[in-house]
Amino acid sequence: MPLNIVSLVSVGRHPQSGRERRAEQDGRAVELGMNLEASQSASMTVLHAGRSVEPVLRNYAGMGLPSLEVLELSEQDDAVPSLAQYLKASDADIVLTGVRAESGESSGMVPYLLAEELGWPLVPRIADIVSINNGVAEILLALPRGQRRSLSVPLPFVASVDNAAPAPRQSAYGPGMRASIDASQVTAVTDSAREQWQEAPAKPRPKRLKVVKAKTAADRFKAATAKPQGKAGKVMKNESAQEQAQEIFNLLLEEKVIK
Amino acid sequence: MSGETNSYEIVRRDPRAEWIARNRLHPLHGTISVGEEAEVRGPSGLIRKNPHKVGFIGPNGIKRIDRLKGNAAAAATGRRSGGAAQEVQLPLHKVENPDFSIFVVPDMVGGRLTSQDKDILGQAHKLARSDDGESAVQGVVVAVVFGELKDDSLDTAGVDRLIHLDGEEYQGYCPEQQLTALVHLDATYNPQNWLFPDSVHGGTDLGSRLAARLGERPAVQAWQVDKKTTVCRGASGSTDISRPTPRILLLAEECADPIDETRHEVQPIELGSVPRVISRMQDMGQVSVDPNAIPLAEAEFILSAGNGIHNWDQFHEAAEALGATEGASRVAVDDGFMPRFRQVGATGTWVTARVYIAVGISGAIQHMQGIGQCDKVIAINTDAGCDMVKRAALSAIGDSEEILAELLKLAREHKAGQSEGGDQNAA
Known part of the structure; x- marks a missing residue:
């Protein structure tokens, strides 16, 4: 039975210009799906919940997709119920999303809500899907500081794709324009809670000041003029090279940087 | 009338006593206790300050004047007084x-x-x-x-x-x-x-x-x-x-x-039993990553080289054996020993490593800015007075080549011991 992969894509936002673009993490999710399609003889659907006339969808299609599925929703609608309904009806094995959308609320809750709705395990921040054998996938999680963790998860599952995943391929204009975009009408649920909220352009956050809580003038003076260096550590001058190396090595072991 | 003159206090001066009090060489100077305090009310009713009486003689025989007005105890005087004893108990x-x-x-x-x-x-x-x-x-x-x-x-x-x-x-x-x-x-x-x-x-x-x-x-x-x-x-x-x-x-x-x-x-808070779930995701542990593939800015453990390195092959070997990401100072990069993207400092990368080993880096201010967020810095240098040693939690003063050779040996022994242990566990 061939594998079914669904990649969810959204409209991105360029951090400097604010223009609409292919979202970084969603592009990586599509790239990961396309790689699996090539290696595992899987079939991939790229799904967008929103307006089908969105020009950014052509950027995703330009990665070499013959077609895109769109659930026709307006800006005020909640995407999760329609997506969950679509996924329940389909026989998807893997759902790939970005970690956080670049527009809208960008709460990063979509994969969690879908996983909860479908009752599937959720794998957060994956860097790669290494292999899929007998219905069990071996996944690399992206941890902070460039570290990786290996997990095995049974199909089906929802995964959010981290920025550590392979970068998406270049998007070509012509194939993007030629791709077919299949919009389907769904029953829209308006996101009523959000209507009460006020949105404004982001204010720059105040920088935290270093407040010196000193009792006397001498203390305040010292805090203002002293070099910010901490107290000097241990200095080994007369020990042999071997002793020095041993001491350094012990510190490395204590800090657990050497495993 | 007479009652009035009685109540009116007449200041009587003793010129001789005053003269003795002024003359510190007079044999009777010690017996006259005029102006024992630094501030006395003078004969005309004005306050007189005696500068000779201000302060006290310190432990080394030098006169000290306490200008903190008794706040010296709170100011935790210098490093001589034990810092731990002075620690304030918060409410x-x-x-x-x-x-x-x-x-x-x-x-x-x-x-x-x-x-x-x-x-x-x-x-x-x-x-x-x-x-x-x-x-x-x-x-x-x-x-x-x-x-x-x-x-x-x-x-x-x-x-x-x-x-x-x-x-x-x-x-x-x-x-x-x-x-x-x-x-x-x-x-x-x-x-x-x-x-x-x-x-x-x-x-x-x-x-x-x-x-x-x-x-x-x-x-x-x-x-x-x-x-x-x-x-x-x-x-x-x-x-x-x-x-x-x-x-x-x-x-x-x-x-x-x-x-x-x-x-x-x-x-x-003691908690009763928490229900256990059978995890669907099976943890297979952390995967070893090539340390040089990790971006320098987010590497956890960096071995950084400067002008004091002469044996570059040994440095690369040491970085590999310790599993550290390689970094470099500007001099090492300018001299062509390391690529530009390995440079740490103001013009290079600002690193956030938890442990940073600086080998042969004396610590220019631009470099110190780059390692500002590092937790533990270890310096290996020949100069005990350089800035890097002042910043470091642990410094080894000596020839970097010898110390790196010893470190290399230790790392290899550790690895060998670990693989033996692993074999025993497997057996």
Whole structure:
């Protein structure tokens, strides 16, 4: 039975210009799906919940997709119920999303809500899907500081794709324009809670000041003029090279940087 | 008339006594006690200051004048007085009968509170405080800690109650088990708010899981929170969303000031049995990563080379044996020994390593800026007076080639011992 992969894509936002673009993490999710399609003889659907006339969808299609599925929703609608309904009806094995959308609320809750709705395990921040054998996938999680963790998860599952995943391929204009975009009408649920909220352009956050809580003038003076260096550590001058190396090595072991 | 002259005090001067008092060489000078204090009221009624009487003779025989007016004890004089003895005991903040509770789930990276965790505990206390004092409701801040706990500053960070879950089911990667425990806690204690750090260390993941399970809508990247409204960042940080404060909050960095003026009880709460789940995700452990493939800015352990390195092959070998990411100072890069993207410092990369070994780097200010966020710096240098040694937690003064050779030997022995141990375990 061939594998079914669904990649969810959204409209991105360029951090400097604010223009609409292919979202970084969603592009990586599509790239990961396309790689699996090539290696595992899987079939991939790229799904967008929103307006089908969105020009950014052509950027995703330009990665070499013959077609895109769109659930026709307006800006005020909640995407999760329609997506969950679509996924329940389909026989998807893997759902790939970005970690956080670049527009809208960008709460990063979509994969969690879908996983909860479908009752599937959720794998957060994956860097790669290494292999899929007998219905069990071996996944690399992206941890902070460039570290990786290996997990095995049974199909089906929802995964959010981290920025550590392979970068998406270049998007070509012509194939993007030629791709077919299949919009389907769904029953829209308006996101009523959000209507009460006020949105404004982001204010720059105040920088935290270093407040010196000193009792006397001498203390305040010292805090203002002293070099910010901490107290000097241990200095080994007369020990042999071997002793020095041993001491350094012990510190490395204590800090657990050497495993 | 005579009564008037009696009450009118006539100042009688003794010129001879005054003369003796002025003349410190007079044999009777010591017997006359005029002006024992530094300030005396003179014969005309004005205050006279005797500069010779000000101050006291210090332990080394030199006159000292205390201009701190008796505040010297509080000013913790110099490094001679023991710093530990001077440590001030902060006032204890006690919560006897809390009306509600605020649950905080800190990241506890490596078993210690991160700075974001401390900010979030500060935010929790802001929410727990009764507003205006008109209604005497008081909240309690409960921290839920999973796995290893090494931090001993929980009291000063603001933890009133502590729930420590440290069974074997919480070791390693176990978000599903943690979620079950949190849902159990939510049902048992019904906290007013759940606070999570919005961080890559797992706070975001756990908070989102709990929100999805409880069907709450969380505020994400929240940075200005009070009891009624929350301001959080939306659209990848380009908009501010103001909304009523929800029950589950995922807080950004520096959302509030950490606690620094009170001590807290850290009372452990014993929990009954937490239901165990069979995890669908099976943890296969961390994968070893090529340290040089990790971007320098986020590497955890960096071995950095400077002008003091002569044997470059040995340096590369040492970095590989220790499993460290390679870095370099500007001189090493300019001389062509290392590529430009390995440069650490103001013009290169600002690194955030936990452990940074500087071999043969004396520490130009540009380089020190680049390693400003490093936790533990180890210096290997021939010059004991250089800036890097002053910054370092541990410095070895000597020839870098010899020390690196010894380190290389130790690393290889360690690796050999480990693989032997692994073989024995397998057998």
